[in-house]
Amino acid sequence: MKRHAIRHYSEEELLMHILGEEDPEGSAIISAHLEECPECRVILREYRQVLEDIHCWRVDEISEAAWQEQKERLMAFVQNDGKTSFRNFWVRLGGVFSQTWDYAMSHPLPTLGYIAVAVAFASQRTISIFRLDQMLPTTGEVIQVLKLVL
Amino acid sequence: MDSLKSDEDLVDDILGGIENGFSQLYDRYRRPVYSIAFRIVQNSEDAYDASQEIFIRAYRSLDSFDRRKSRFYSWICRLAANYAIDCWRLRRRRAETQFPEASGSHPLRIPALVDAIRSPHGELENKEKVQEIWRCVDALPELQKKVFVLRYFQELKLEEIAEMENCSLGTVKTSLYRATQTIRRAVKRGGGQS
Numbered sequence: 206m207k208r209h210a211i212r213h214y215s216e217e218e219l220l221m222h223i224l225g226e227e228d229p230e231g232s233a234i235i236s237a238h239l240e241e242c243p244e245c246r247v248i249l250r251e252y253r254q255v256l257e258d259i260h261c262w263r264v265d266e267i268s269e270a271a272w273q274e275q276k277e278r279l280m281a282f283v284q285n286d287g288k289t290s291f292r293n294f295w296v297r298l299g300g301v302f303s304q305t306w307d308y309a310m311s312h313p314l315p316t317l318g319y320i321a322v323a324v325a326f327a328s329q330r331t332i333s334i335f336r337l338d339q340m341l342p343t344t345g346e347v348i349q350v351l352k353l354v355l
Numbered sequence: 356m357d358s359l360k361s362d363e364d365l366v367d368d369i370l371g372g373i374e375n376g377f378s379q380l381y382d383r384y385r386r387p388v389y390s391i392a393f394r395i396v397q398n399s400e401d402a403y404d405a406s407q408e409i410f411i412r413a414y415r416s417l418d419s420f421d422r423r424k425s426r427f428y429s430w431i432c433r434l435a436a437n438y439a440i441d442c443w444r445l446r447r448r449r450a451e452t453q454f455p456e457a458s459g460s461h462p463l464r465i466p467a468l469v470d471a472i473r474s475p476h477g478e479l480e481n482k483e484k485v486q487e488i489w490r491c492v493d494a495l496p497e498l499q500k501k502v503f504v505l506r507y508f509q510e511l512k513l514e515e516i517a518e519m520e521n522c523s524l525g526t527v528k529t530s531l532y533r534a535t536q537t538i539r540r541a542v543k544r545g546g547g548q549s
Contacts (some may be wrong), residue, residue: 216532216536217528217529217532220531220532220535221528221532224506224513224531226512226513226528250364251539251543252535252539255539255542256535257508258484258485258488258538258542259535259538260487261484261485261488261506262394262485262488262489264389264390264393264394264399265393265402266401267389267399267401267403270405272385275385275403275406275407276378276382276385278407279377279381279407279410279411279414280374280377280378281358282411282414283374283377283414284374286414286415294509299418300370317447
């Protein structure tokens with residue numbers, strides 16, 4: 206009887222299958238393949254064993270007293286740092302900008318309206334304060350300059 | 356009520372000058388941070404000292420934490436892994452200068468392994484395998500080491516690791532596979548022939 210050539214999965218693919226790091230569709234296909242393929246099942250079993258071995262590696266425990274000491278040192282640092290730095294001011298200022306940006310992104314139309322009003326108000330004030338209207342050239346002056354240039 | 360606050364709310368508290376927020380974040384994350392440091396520097400004293408420095412760095416760079424990009428947990432794990440890798444690199448360089456003939460292996464630390472692999476029941480478990488894993492992890496390239504620790508022990512998703520390392524998901528997958536394969540081969544060879 207003729208057998209179809211089986212596409213074996215790579216070790217990397219099998220490892221990702223164990224870890225659940227492949228897409229659901231891929232996972233179903235590999236599962237189906239594993240039911241039929243003893244060779245891939247052997248590799249899969251070996252990797253499962255390796256993962257079990259890896260998790261035998263435990264960390265040295267630190268005593269609660271040592272943790273408390275460290276916490277006290279850190280809190281002393283934080284309190285000291287809070288008093289001596291200007292960081293909070295900048296952070297708060299950053300927070301205001303960030304909130305304004307979030308509002309602008311979620312309410313674009315009202316924001317455009319506010320900007321238009323602010324620009325109109327500011328330009329009117331600027332023109333009246335600095336008398337910019339007197340500094341603008343008249344139409345006759347512009348024509349004269351153009352004649353000279355051309 | 357404070358104990359129910361999310362990490363992000365605690366970060367806001369700290370940035371707003373409420374120091375108690377930092378105390379809570381420390382209680383939540385001291386163990387994961389220490390665990391990462393321990394598995395990378397492979398020494399409890401160094402890992403304990405590293406944890407303190409990691410929290411100081413976290414506090415100082417808290418305003419760079421962007422909740423839209425990552426969870427606080429993965430942010431602090433990345434910080435811990437990066438700092439631990441720096442410590443490991445420094446220690447390795449020092450060891451190579453002091454014992455140039457022993458570069459690549461660390462015979463001086465082997466006795467310390469015995470204490471490190473005690474199970475909570477006080478029994479030695481899979482001693483040789485764990486020693487072999489320990490040696491392998493120590494010799495892994497930096498990215499493989501980081502991915503290995505963050506995925507297997509801190510259970511970060513590979514996508515998160517890729518994002519934090521600024522590389523492709525494929526690179527992270529391959530790194531994890533290579534690290535696991537190295538350990539698989541070493542365990543298969545049989546431990547204890549250092």
